[in-house]
Amino acid sequence: MASGSGGISRLALQRLPTYLSYLKNLPEGGPPHISAAAIAAGLGLGEVQVRKDLAMVSDAGKPKVGYPVDGLVKDLEHFLGYGTCNRTVLVGVGNLGLALLSYSGFAEYGLHFVAAFDVNPALIGSSVDQKPILSVDKLPVFCRENGIQIGVLTVPAVAAQACCNALVAGGVRAVWNFAPVHLQAPPHVLVQRENMASSLALLSYHLKTQEAQAPQEEQQSGTADQ
Amino acid sequence: MASGSGGISRLALQRLPTYLSYLKNLPEGGPPHISAAAIAAGLGLGEVQVRKDLAMVSDAGKPKVGYPVDGLVKDLEHFLGYGTCNRTVLVGVGNLGLALLSYSGFAEYGLHFVAAFDVNPALIGSSVDQKPILSVDKLPVFCRENGIQIGVLTVPAVAAQACCNALVAGGVRAVWNFAPVHLQAPPHVLVQRENMASSLALLSYHLKTQEAQAPQEEQQSGTADQ
DNA sequence: TAGATTGTTAATCGATTAACAATC
DNA sequence: TAGATTGTTAATCGATTAACAATC
Numbered sequence: 001m002a003s004g005s006g007g008i009s010r011l012a013l014q015r016l017p018t019y020l021s022y023l024k025n026l027p028e029g030g031p032p033h034i035s036a037a038a039i040a041a042g043l044g045l046g047e048v049q050v051r052k053d054l055a056m057v058s059d060a061g062k063p064k065v066g067y068p069v070d071g072l073v074k075d076l077e078h079f080l081g082y083g084t085c086n087r088t089v090l091v092g093v094g095n096l097g098l099a100l101l102s103y104s105g106f107a108e109y110g111l112h113f114v115a116a117f118d119v120n121p122a123l124i125g126s127s128v129d130q131k132p133i134l135s136v137d138k139l140p141v142f143c144r145e146n147g148i149q150i151g152v153l154t155v156p157a158v159a160a161q162a163c164c165n166a167l168v169a170g171g172v173r174a175v176w177n178f179a180p181v182h183l184q185a186p187p188h189v190l191v192q193r194e195n196m197a198s199s200l201a202l203l204s205y206h207l208k209t210q211e212a213q214a215p216q217e218e219q220q221s222g223t224a225d226q
Numbered sequence: 227m228a229s230g231s232g233g234i235s236r237l238a239l240q241r242l243p244t245y246l247s248y249l250k251n252l253p254e255g256g257p258p259h260i261s262a263a264a265i266a267a268g269l270g271l272g273e274v275q276v277r278k279d280l281a282m283v284s285d286a287g288k289p290k291v292g293y294p295v296d297g298l299v300k301d302l303e304h305f306l307g308y309g310t311c312n313r314t315v316l317v318g319v320g321n322l323g324l325a326l327l328s329y330s331g332f333a334e335y336g337l338h339f340v341a342a343f344d345v346n347p348a349l350i351g352s353s354v355d356q357k358p359i360l361s362v363d364k365l366p367v368f369c370r371e372n373g374i375q376i377g378v379l380t381v382p383a384v385a386a387q388a389c390c391n392a393l394v395a396g397g398v399r400a401v402w403n404f405a406p407v408h409l410q411a412p413p414h415v416l417v418q419r420e421n422m423a424s425s426l427a428l429l430s431y432h433l434k435t436q437e438a439q440a441p442q443e444e445q446q447s448g449t450a451d452q
Numbered sequence: 453t454a455g456a457t458t459g460t461t462a463a464t465c466g467a468t469t470a471a472c473a474a475t476c
Numbered sequence: 477t478a479g480a481t482t483g484t485t486a487a488t489c490g491a492t493t494a495a496c497a498a499t500c
Contacts, residue, residue, distance in 0.1 A: 009491070013431055017423035021406050025383065035457065043408045048459095048493060055459060063457045063500045080427050081434030095328050099321035105406075109426040149433055157251065173436060174429040180247050180331075182269045190432040192425045197243035199418045200335040201306050203400040205239055206416040207375055208307030210399060235467070261481065274469060274483095281483060289476045289481045 012053050017109070018043060019053070020076045023069055035066035082110045086174075087148050091163045092155030093118040093133055096178060100152060101128050114146060119159075136163065143170025152176045164191070238279050243335070244269060245279070246302045249295055261292035308336045312400075313374050317389045318381030319344040319359055322404060326378060327354050340372060345385075362389065369396025378402045390417070 022042055023034070036051040043050075054061060058075035061067045077083055090101050093116050100106075101116055117136045118124060124135050134142065142148070151167035153160055153175060160179035167175055168189055175191045177183055185191045248268055249260070262277040269276075280287060284301035287293045303309055316327050319342050326332075327342055343362045344350060350361050360368065368374070377393035379386055379401060386405035393401055394415055401417045403409055411417045 008431075010428070011491070013427055014421070014424035017427045018408070018421070021383075021423060022408070025407070037457080046493065049491090051458065052460090052492090059459095061458055063459090063498075064455075065500070066457070079431075081430040084434065086430065086433055095325035099325035102321050106426070109423065110430050111426060150429060157247075174433055176425060176429060181251070182244070182248070188436065190429060192428050194420075194422065194425055195240070195244070196420065197247060197335065198240035199402060199420055200332070200337060201239055201243045202236070202418050203376060203402060203416060204307040204312065204336050205234075205305075207312055207400055208310065210414065237467070263481080272469065275467090277482065278468090278484090285483095287482055289474075289483090290479075291476070292481070 008056050012056065015045070015049075015053055016057065016076055016080055019050070020073065020080070020082075023073050023076070026069060030069075032068055032070070033066040034069050034072075036061070038066070080109075082108070084110055085112050086110045086150050087114050087146060088112055088150040088152060089114055089139070089143060089148050089167075089172075090116045090152040090154060091118075091136065091139065091167070092153060092159070093120070093123050093128070094154060097152075097154035098128065100154060101131060111150065114148065115142065117142075136166065139163070139166040140170035143167060143172050148172055150174045150176065152178070154178045157181045234282050238282065241271070241275075241279055242283065242302055242306055245276070246299065246306070249299050249302070252295060256295075258294060258296070259292040260295050260298075262287070264292070306335075308334070310336055311338050312336045312376050313340050313372060314338055314376040314378060315340055315365070315369060315374050315393075315398075316342045316378040316380060317344075317362065317365065317393070318379060318385070319346070319349050319354070320380060323378075323380035324354065326380060327357060337376065340374065341368065343368075362392065365389070365392040366396040369393060369398050374398055376400045376402065378404070380404045383407045 019039060022039060026034070036054055037047045039045075040047045040050040054067065054072070057079045058067065058072055060071040060075065088111050090097055090113060093101065097116065101113055106113075113131050115131055116128060116133045117139050118133055119136050123133045126133050143151070148170060149172060151164075151172045151174070153163055153167075155163050157179045160177065160181050161183055164175055164177070164183045164185060168185055173189055175183070175185065175189060177191055177193045178196075180195075180197055182193070183191050245265060248265060252260070262280055263273045265271075266273045266276040280293065280298070283305045284293065284298055286297040286301065314337050316323055316339060319327065323342065327339055332339075339357050341357055342354060342359045343365050344359055345362050349359045352359050369377070374396060375398060377390075377398045377400070379389055381389050383405045386403065386407050387409055390401055390403070390409045390411060394411055399415055401409070401411065401415060403417055403419045404422075406421075406423055408419070409417050
């Protein structure tokens with residue numbers, strides 16, 4: 001089950017959930033084994049890259065056979081820590097916050113929302129899917145008393161650093177930041193920024209440059225799958 | 227204004243909107259110029275990296291003075307193509323779709339929602355913020371007739387490829403995919419996946435490994451900013 | 453045994469960083 | 477002029493890919 005030989009690279013780590021989801025979405029009743037090459041083809045990645053990534057996580061791969069799908073799923077989940085329940089709070093119950101809070105799919109990744117926080121008195125005291133909405137004033141104490149491990153920040157940019165500080169004060173060790181700002185936090189706290197603006201930059205730049213190069217209409221393409 | 231010397235790297239491109247947002251959030255009435263070093267410090271990046279990135283985008287930097295904030299903002303926006311309005315549709319009006327649809331901040335990036343699409347008859351015919359919700363059956367024709375450039379996919383994983391095909395058939399040239407699947411598309415169409423699962427993998431792995439290494443309580447840290 | 457597939461070691465590629473030259 | 481800051485050229489670093497060895 002993977003030698004701890006100096007840690008996995010950040011980019012490789014980010015590919016692992018893609019493998020996991022690919023394996024889980026494989027059609028029912030298919031073959032019980034799969035090769036790294038098949039996974040690579042399905043995801044548009046290099047064969048060697050997939051093999052190297054999987055070797056980091058599992059040693060269930062057998063020459064001529066491939067990986068047992070079920071075993072590989074278990075190894076990936078174990079490696080990523082998806083088995084353990086990570087207690088989570090969400091701060092900022094706006095549109096995006098509500099969407100994340102009511103999305104049930106995160107449980108698959110070990111993310112379990114315990115409560116949400118906001119400054120709006122109209123929201124405080126109500127609840128979303130049985131998760132209470134509390135005042136942000138209570139954030140540090142609540143996190144401390146309930147052993148919260150993850151904080152999700154869906155607050156406006158100007159409020160993000162203060163909320164992050166409150167989470168850190170409450171002992172949270174991982175922050176998922178949707179606000180478009182860079183946050184300061186002590187080194188033991190991982191701040192992962194979901195940078196939608198970066199994605200939009202790629203889209204916008206692609207359109208801009210493609211427009212300049214090829215103003216003609218693209219070829220007819222009724223279906224693009226394969 | 228930046229030599230087109232062979233294109234900008236993907237990673238550099240993704241940093242540009244971070245600079246842009248940093249500059250825009252600078253306090254009013256501050257100095258009219260800023261140095262690359264100051265930006266780097268504010269964002270926790272390397273000085274040389276910032277200088278190199280900015281040199282790609284602007285030639286308004288002057289030794290001993292730095293960059294004029296306003297000019298740099300304009301150059302960044304121009305380079306990224308944020309000036310031009312990109313007509314956009316959203317497919318899948320669930321929780322996340324609603325959140326994105328009603329977030330007004332995307333206009334800043336040139337993203338302008340024109341309409342939304344869903345399969346749910348209860349939604350079709352209604353509207354969100356003056357944007358009509360239409361049947362997905364009409365997706366290709368609508369995109370073609372309205373010159374839609376960007377499609378945002380917030381549909382369940384199983385529906386994503388079919389919707390992507392419909393967007394492509396409608397002449398869309400950029401897709402922002404929030405579904406946790408890899409999509410096939412012709413080469414002239416950029417599919418940018420917003421991979422929340424990758425972010426969660428980093429968070430979960432951090433908690434798992436940190437737990438194993440340092441089970442003791444972290445040091446008291448009332449405030450963590452600086 | 454032969455062949456498919458895994459896992460590893462070496463080579464390439466790209467991005468970041470460090471050292472330096474240019475200039476206001 | 478002197479010093480701060482930009483921009484560039486060379487060196488380092490890390491990740492990907494290619495070639496190969498191992499094994500079921």
